[in-house]
Amino acid sequence: MATLELRNVNKTYGAGLPDTLKNIELKIDDGEFLILVGPSGCGKSTLMNCIAGLENISGGAILVDDADISGMSPKDRDIAMVFQSYALYPTMSVRDNIAFGLKIRKMPTAEIDEEVARVSKLLQIEHLLGRKPGQLSGGQQQRVAMGRALARRPKIYLFDEPLSNLDAKLRVEMRTEMKLMHQRLKTTTVYVTHDQIEAMTLGDKVAVMKDGIIQQFGTPKQIYNDPANLFVASFIGSPPMNFIPLRLQRKDGRLLALLDSGQARVELPLSMQDAGLEDREVILGMRPEQIVLASGETNGLPTIRAEVQVTEPTGPDTLVFVNLNQTKVCCRLAPDVAPAVGETLTLQFDPAKVLLFDAKTGERLGAAGLPRIEAHSANVTQFKGR
Amino acid sequence: MNNSLATPRLSVSRIAIYATLLLAAAVYLIPLVVMLLTSFKSPEDIRTGNLLSWPQVIDGIGWLKAWDSVGGYFWNSVKITVPAVLISTFIGAMNGYVLSMWRFRGSQLFFGLLLFGCFLPFQTVLLPASFTIGKLGLANTTTGLVLVHIVYGLAFTTLFFRNYYVSIPDALVKAARLDGAGFFTIFWKILLPMSIPIVMVCLIWQFTQIWNDFLFGVVFASGDAQPITVALNNLVNTSTGAKEYNVDMAAAMIAGLPTLLVYIFAGKYFLRGLTSGAVKG
Numbered sequence: 299m300a301t302l303e304l305r306n307v308n309k310t311y312g313a314g315l316p317d318t319l320k321n322i323e324l325k326i327d328d329g330e331f332l333i334l335v336g337p338s339g340c341g342k343s344t345l346m347n348c349i350a351g352l353e354n355i356s357g358g359a360i361l362v363d364d365a366d367i368s369g370m371s372p373k374d375r376d377i378a379m380v381f382q383s384y385a386l387y388p389t390m391s392v393r394d395n396i397a398f399g400l401k402i403r404k405m406p407t408a409e410i411d412e413e414v415a416r417v418s419k420l421l422q423i424e425h426l427l428g429r430k431p432g433q434l435s436g437g438q439q440q441r442v443a444m445g446r447a448l449a450r451r452p453k454i455y456l457f458d459e460p461l462s463n464l465d466a467k468l469r470v471e472m473r474t475e476m477k478l479m480h481q482r483l484k485t486t487t488v489y490v491t492h493d494q495i496e497a498m499t500l501g502d503k504v505a506v507m508k509d510g511i512i513q514q515f516g517t518p519k520q521i522y523n524d525p526a527n528l529f530v531a532s533f534i535g536s537p538p539m540n541f542i543p544l545r546l547q548r549k550d551g552r553l554l555a556l557l558d559s560g561q562a563r564v565e566l567p568l569s570m571q572d573a574g575l576e577d578r579e580v581i582l583g584m585r586p587e588q589i590v591l592a593s594g595e596t597n598g599l600p601t602i603r604a605e606v607q608v609t610e611p612t613g614p615d616t617l618v619f620v621n622l623n624q625t626k627v628c629c630r631l632a633p634d635v636a637p638a639v640g641e642t643l644t645l646q647f648d649p650a651k652v653l654l655f656d657a658k659t660g661e662r663l664g665a666a667g668l669p670r671i672e673a674h675s676a677n678v679t680q681f682k683g684r
Numbered sequence: 685m686n687n688s689l690a691t692p693r694l695s696v697s698r699i700a701i702y703a704t705l706l707l708a709a710a711v712y713l714i715p716l717v718v719m720l721l722t723s724f725k726s727p728e729d730i731r732t733g734n735l736l737s738w739p740q741v742i743d744g745i746g747w748l749k750a751w752d753s754v755g756g757y758f759w760n761s762v763k764i765t766v767p768a769v770l771i772s773t774f775i776g777a778m779n780g781y782v783l784s785m786w787r788f789r790g791s792q793l794f795f796g797l798l799l800f801g802c803f804l805p806f807q808t809v810l811l812p813a814s815f816t817i818g819k820l821g822l823a824n825t826t827t828g829l830v831l832v833h834i835v836y837g838l839a840f841t842t843l844f845f846r847n848y849y850v851s852i853p854d855a856l857v858k859a860a861r862l863d864g865a866g867f868f869t870i871f872w873k874i875l876l877p878m879s880i881p882i883v884m885v886c887l888i889w890q891f892t893q894i895w896n897d898f899l900f901g902v903v904f905a906s907g908d909a910q911p912i913t914v915a916l917n918n919l920v921n922t923s924t925g926a927k928e929y930n931v932d933m934a935a936a937m938i939a940g941l942p943t944l945l946v947y948i949f950a951g952k953y954f955l956r957g958l959t960s961g962a963v964k965g
Binding site for chain 2: 347350351352371372373377378379381382383385387388389390398399402403446450
C-alpha cells in the first residue's frame with residue numbers, strides 16, 4: 299500500500315547513446331493501477347526495471363510513500379514483480395516457488411505455510427502446490443507467478459506484460475481476473491503492456507510512451523477522448539482512429555473542413571476557432587464509432603453519401619470502409635447493417651467530436667485548456683451529385 | 685523422443701543401412717577386441733596365434749602382472765583426477781554464472797580472452813606452468829599437477845557453463861533478486877539445480893582430459909607420484925627382457941577402463957547435456 303512518484307527520471311546507457319528514458323514525471327495514489335503502454339522499444343520495460351531496482355536510473359528520483367528509493371537495492375524496495383516469461387524457478391515445486399522469497403526473508407515456517415495457503419486459495423492453485431512449473435499449463439504458470447508476487451504483500455506490484463504469453467481466450471479471462479484481484483486487494487500496481495485493450499480496461503491511470511518519453515498521462519477516458527497528439531490517438535483504439543489529411547477553410551468567420559466522398563461533399567463546421575488554423579495542413583481525426591448511419595429524421599448533424607469499398611463483419615459490429623478525401627475511412631456500424639460493396643450509404647458525424655492534429659508535428663490543435671470540445675450546432679451544406 | 689516411423693519395414697535400403705552400421709561398429713570395436721583377447725593369452729599363445737584368435741587357455745597372469753606394475757599409479761591418477769575435475773568444474777560454473785548473469789564492463793572481452801585457453805597447445809604452457817608452480821613451492825607435487833590441470837581446464841569448463849547459462853532467461857535472476865536472494869543464494873538455489881546436464885558434460889569432459897593426460901603428468905610429477913598414463917608408457921617402453929604383450933594390453937585396459945566406464949554409465953547425460961538448449965524445453 300503506497301503511493302508512487304517518479305520525478306524527472308532519466309536513463310541512459312552511456313554518454314553519446316540516445317536516452318532510453320527522458321524526464322519521466324508520474325504520480326499515482328495509493329491503490330491505483332497504472333498502465334505503461336507503448337510500442338516495443340519505447341522504454342516501458344526499462345522504466346519498470348528502474349522502479350524495481352534491477353536497473354539504475356541516470357537522473358531524477360523514484361519515491362514510494364514520499365521516500366526516495368532510487369538508491370536502494372531491489373530486495374530493500376519491497377516491490378514484487380511478475381515477468382512476461384513468468385520466470386518460475388524450474389527446479390522448485392509451486393509451493394517452494396511461492397515460499398522462496400519468504401524463506402530468504404527468514405519468515406518462520408508456520409507463517410510461510412499460512413501465507414502459501416492464503417495465496418494459493420486466493421488464486422485457486424491449491425491442487426498444484428506439489429507440482430513443478432514444467433508440469434503446468436501457461437495459465438497455471440501465470441497464476442503461480444502472481445502467487446509469488448502476492449505472497450510477500452509488497453508495497454507495489456509490477457507486472458511486465460503478464461498476459462502476452464497466453465492464448466487469446468485465456469488472456470481475456472485473466473484480464474478480468476486481474477481486475478477483480480486488484481479491486482479486492484487494492485495494492486498500488488504498475489502494469490506494462492503493449493495491448494491497448496488491456497490499457498483501457500485495467501488502468502486507473504495510463505501513461506502512453508514512445509521513444510522514452512511519456513506522450514500523455516491520464517485516465518483511460520482522457521487518453522481515448524482527448525489524445526494529446528497523433529501518436530496517442532493512433533495507438534489507442536481498435537480499429538484505430540481515422541486520419542484524414544486536409545486543409546481547413548474559413549467561411550463567415552467559421553472554420554470548415556471539407557470532406558469529399560467522390561459522390562458528395564460536406565462542409566464540416568468545426569468548434570475550434572483558433573486563428574491561424576485556416577489554410578494550414580492539418581489531420582482530421584475521427585473514431586470509427588463516431589461515424590454513424592444517418593437515420594430518417596434530421597438531427598441537424600452533417601451527412602454525406604459514400605460508396606462502400608470493403609465490409610468486415612466482426613460479429614459485434616460491421617466495419618465499413620469508404621473513401622473520404624481519397625483516404626480510406628473506417629466506420630463502425632451495427633451488425634445488422636450489411637451493405638454490399640458498391641452500395642451507397644448516407645453517413646453522419648458529430649463535428650464536435652472531431653479532433654485536429656498538426657500535419658507536421660502531430661500535436662493536437664485547438665484543444666488548449668479544453669477537456670472536451672464543446673458541441674456546436676451544425677450548419678450543413680450539401681452538394682448532391684457533382 | 686519416439687521414432688516417428690511407427691512400423692519400420694525391412695526394405696533393401698534399410699538392410700544396407702544396418703549392414704553399413706554393423707561394419708562401422710565392428711571396425712571401431714576390433715582394437716578393443718584384440719586388446720581383450722591378447723590380455724588373456726599366454727606369451728606362447730601370442731607368438732603362435734594370430735591377432736583375433738581365441739586364447740588357448742584363458743590366462744589371468746597378464747592382468748595380475750599389469751596390476752602389480754601400474755596399480756599404484758592407478759590410485760595416483762585417482763588422486764590427481766578427482767580433485768582437479770571437481771574444482772575446475774565448480775570454478776567453471778561460477779565463472780559461467782558471472783559471465784552470463786552478472787555482466788560487467790569488459791566481461792565479453794574477458795570471456796574472449798579466456799577462450800584462448802581452449803586453443804593453446806599443452807606444450808606452450810609447460811615452461812610458464814613449471815615456473816609458476818616452482819615459485820609456489822609445488823614443484824614435483826601432486827598438488828602442483830592438480831593446479832595445472834585446474835587452470836588449464838578452466839577455459840573449457842567456463843565455456844560450457846557460460847553457454848549453458850546464456851540460454852537461461854535472465855528474468856529468473858531478476859525474479860530471485862526481487863525475492864531478496866543474493867549472488868550466492870541465486871547460484872546455489874536457482875542455477876546449480878538447473879545445471880545437472882551441463883555439470884555431467886563438464887565432469888565427463890574433464891575426467892577424460894585429465895585421466896588421459898600424459899604430457900603434464902610426465903613433466904610435473906616424478907617417481908612414485910606419476911599418473912597411470914606415464915606408468916603405462918614406462919611399462920610398455922621397457923626394452924629389457926621379452927615383450928609381454930599380454931601384460932601391456934592388460935595395463936592399457938586398466939588405464940583406459942575408468943573413462944570407458946564413465947562413458948558407458950554417464951554417456952546419456954553427455955548427449956543430453958550437449959543437445960540441451962538447442963531445443964526449447
